[in-house]
Amino acid sequence: MAKKSTRGPERERRREDALTRERIVDAAIALLDADGEDGLTFRALAASLATGPGAIYWHVTNKGELLVAATDAVVARTMGEVRGSTRPHEAIHRIALGVFDAIEAHPWVGAQLSRAPWETAMLRIYERLGRQVEALGVRGRAQFTAASTLLGYVIGVSVQNATASQFARRELAPSTNRVDFLEAAAARWSELDAREYPFTRSVAAHLPGHDDRKEFLAGIDLILAGIAGRPISSSAT
Amino acid sequence: MAKKSTRGPERERRREDALTRERIVDAAIALLDADGEDGLTFRALAASLATGPGAIYWHVTNKGELLVAATDAVVARTMGEVRGSTRPHEAIHRIALGVFDAIEAHPWVGAQLSRAPWETAMLRIYERLGRQVEALGVRGRAQFTAASTLLGYVIGVSVQNATASQFARRELAPSTNRVDFLEAAAARWSELDAREYPFTRSVAAHLPGHDDRKEFLAGIDLILAGIAGRPISSSAT
DNA sequence: ACCTGAACACCGTTCAAGT
């Protein structure tokens, strides 16, 4: 991806304040977490590393690559922290919640995963989910479909959830608590035009007392039920 | 949302070249479709409307609002064009494919839906899916879960698919056709580290000959099977 | 009421010059 900063046993300049790709990525993550996506600026990053913007370009090709690297670092750490389980169903829950919580904690990760879904970060998640699909007994081509469906759902809902949370925290007074927020949303849904939005109106009553993470897992369970209900094997290619 | 340009029977300046919110949004959509998200610039937009950037700000609060309006216009049109069906299963397929194709045709719509999921555009899709969930016989709180799961999956997969297509068209030579692209992707997956990515490697063989839209619908069917397999009703709130 | 376009503050990125 980028120029390696160490190739072979060259001049060992191990000053502890040396600028490395790793330090840059860590600083970028800190900025991203603190000030959101707009907070990551080459000037701000340079300031936090006590250099000029140009210095960063020696280690990193451009801003896009920096975002990819930051995202991959967070996702790799997250996947590493997910506890395993002998029961595939439970293991899938844990992987899914790991992603969900990571994106909630770092909303920019969600945006980045949608922007560059072919990068390693996405593959890491896919691999983890896929192994459990295999453990579930799914075989052949159906593995591919099952894992892809889970991945699409997990990323999609996690991103939407994180964006909505951000909105709740920012647009509304940050003091507004979750209960009040859900009630406000329910009130808004109830005021929608009765002819255009009959379903949304009727379902508004279920909004308060609603738990995002539980709802998220309920969706996973729907997919898992669908997977289990199908002919579970078929010969490979 | 913004200042209305007509309120009451004021001065009727119906010159056909008058700047209206509608014309601005249409021009924005054209720019977005032609040059992607980066193509929408207040300067470029002003040029295409033969005015200065400042003029646009009289009709539209800022760029964010413009993106919201453009997205809503595309989604509203898309939902209007979806053919109905007496069979809920089929109706859901059509709604889902409508969204899928719209985002493939206008990738910026996908990015925007992820960025502001609480806007009307998302509600339009939710409402359509929800009605069919109702038609499926789901009752009470389960309606909420089923509709939300479908929405999360549909948006998530559509966005990922559109971004991947863009990547294929841009990064690879645009001449590369779909078959070659899938084979290249499969080759890449097969070269992954065997210890870290056993599942992804093993599933690479299924990548060629893979049809995105069919795979997308297969995922929908998994969810629908899950919905059907559950206790289908429960008393309302 | 509505439009014009210069000006402001801020970006990502480059690059000649340093060590």
Add this chain to the structure above:
DNA sequence: ACCTGAACACCGTTCAAGT
């Protein structure tokens, strides 16, 4: 090899001035 920081090209947005 690696860093510095001014400079370039470009943005979103504002606003005094026009009609």
